[in-house]
Every structure is written in C-alpha cells, then in structure tokens.
Amino acid sequence: MVPLVMTKTELWPREVAHRRHGGGCGETDRCEGFQTFVEPDSLAEPLCGAVRPGHFRRVATVVAKLFNIVQPDFAFFGQKDFQLRAVVRQMVQDLNLAGEIINVPTVREADGLCMSGRNSYLGPSGRRRALCLSQALFAAESAFGQGERGTRTPVKLAVEHMADVNQLQYLELRDAATLQRLTGPISQPAVLCVAAYVGATHLIDNLVLNPSSMEIGGVERGLLSAIPGTGEPLPLRS
Structure with missing residues (x-):
C-alpha cells in the first residue's frame, strides 16, 4: 500500500474573494486558476445547503477530485453527515465515479451526544x-x-x-x-x-x-436496514 500525500492547494484550490455567509462558503467565492466545479442539485438545496450557500458545491468538487485520483472500491461516510453522504452518493451515481458509498452509523457518547x-x-x-x-x-x-x-x-x-x-x-x-x-x-x-x-x-x-422497522435510529438504538437511496449500514466482516 502506497500512501497518498497531497497538499491542501493541490486538492482544494486557493480561495480568493472569499466571503463568509452563515458559517459557510459564499456563492461568490472564486478559486484562482480553477474554473470547473461539481454543482449538486436538489439534494444540496435544503438544510445545510440553505444556510451555507456554496458548501456542497465545494465539497462535491473536492470529493470528485479525490475519487478520480485514488479510484476507491469503497468510501465510508458517517450518518452524522447525512446530507453530505446523500450528495456524494448521487454524484458517484450520476458521474459514474469509482467507489461504493457505505454508511457508517453515528457513534454517540454514553450520554447521547453525537461524537464529533x-x-x-x-x-x-x-x-x-x-x-x-x-x-x-x-x-x-x-x-x-x-x-x-x-x-x-x-x-x-x-x-x-x-x-x-x-x-x-x-x-x-x-x-x-x-x-x-x-x-x-x-x-x-x-x-x-x-x-x-x-x-x-x-x-x-x-x-x-423508519416505519418499516421496530428498531430505529443508530448505534445501540437499532441499526438501520437497507433503505433505498440512503445506503447500507457498515457491513460486518469476519
């Protein structure tokens, strides 16, 4: 196995005219010498997409670059970032990128706080x-x-x-x-x-x-069964 080492500017082009908006990246951001982006559609519009304009455009572009470089068999995304995972999965499907997107159930502290x-x-x-x-x-x-x-x-x-x-x-x-x-x-x-x-x-x-299952939620609250369009729980392998 050969590790992949990239600088921040190689994977994420240098930002200019950066504008903060609601804690996220503004739609008017430009990257010097960089003119091609992945533009997610409806999955990126609500929730974080509504309060952080341009966020999923940037994330999808960076993930697409990474997937094209490493050609993964699997990519694991946590359920905590539910919308991000949905955007990436749709991008992989639409652009015929390599890699199967696997859902990793949320892990919580003993008192219920989502680990982050x-x-x-x-x-x-x-x-x-x-x-x-x-x-x-x-x-x-x-x-x-x-x-x-x-x-x-x-x-x-x-x-x-x-x-x-x-x-x-x-x-x-x-x-x-x-x-x-x-x-x-x-x-x-x-x-x-x-x-x-x-x-x-x-x-x-x-x-x-999930109304079709008596067990709902995440880790220790019932692992989700397969849900069309949302991915499978982390598979257990021997």
Whole structure:
C-alpha cells in the first residue's frame, strides 16, 4: 500500500474573494486558476445547503477530485453527515465515479451526544448544553416508537428541547431518500435533522425514523436496514 500525500492547494484550490455567509462558503467565492466545479442539485438545496450557500458545491468538487485520483472500491461516510453522504452518493451515481458509498452509523457518547471533533471546542457548560440536540431527536424518536406518524408532532417535541442552544439553524423532518420536506404521515423512512450553535461551536445531528422497522435510529438504538437511496449500514466482516 502506497500512501497518498497531497497538499491542501493541490486538492482544494486557493480561495480568493472569499466571503463568509452563515458559517459557510459564499456563492461568490472564486478559486484562482480553477474554473470547473461539481454543482449538486436538489439534494444540496435544503438544510445545510440553505444556510451555507456554496458548501456542497465545494465539497462535491473536492470529493470528485479525490475519487478520480485514488479510484476507491469503497468510501465510508458517517450518518452524522447525512446530507453530505446523500450528495456524494448521487454524484458517484450520476458521474459514474469509482467507489461504493457505505454508511457508517453515528457513534454517540454514553450520554447521547453525537461524537464529533467539534465537541472539543465545547467548554463544560457548552458540553452540557449540547446534549439538547440528541435529547431533542430522542424525544421525537420516542413519540415515533409509540406510534406517532404525523410530521408535526416529532418536530414540535424536538423543538421544545432546543432552548439551550445559542442559535437554532434548522430542525426539519425530511424524506430520507430525497431530502424533500414531508407533508403527510410518515409512511417511508424519514430523517430528522438539526443544526445549531452552542456558543461559537456549530453542531449537527440527525436520526432516521423508519416505519418499516421496530428498531430505529443508530448505534445501540437499532441499526438501520437497507433503505433505498440512503445506503447500507457498515457491513460486518469476519
């Protein structure tokens, strides 16, 4: 095995005219000497795409460059980055890129907080307040597990737990395959997504509600069975 070593500018062209917008990269960003980008469509529009214009355009372009260079057999993406994984999977399918996209279920701390490198930026108070994200999702999951199939009640219950964040960017229930907004009863896999600032730290989390399975959620809350359009759980190999 030969390691691939690339500089930041080789993989991600130098940014000029950079504009910060909602914590993400602006649509007016330009990269010196770089004129070709991957432009995701509807999967990149809601949720993080709505509050971070241009973010998935950049991510998709960088991942496409990486895949073209290394020609992977498999690429593993965490469920925590649900929308990113959906965008990359669609890109791989549409552009006939190498690599099968594999879902890695979310790993949580003992108290439910979604594991993330950004947790290190949270002080003791912020760490306690950050728990409201997972608690919000679990409240919705509990109602769903008791038979609630409406789209408003899970979101309403989740919002009631979000008082400890400094800024709630979004808390939305979406179709797990298309990321379109759900309007009727939950009759197919749905994903409840949340993004918020706790202090200056940006956190995201999500939970899949699958009406076809008694076990819903992530690690130690029931591994998801295969869901068309969303990928398989991490396969266990001997």
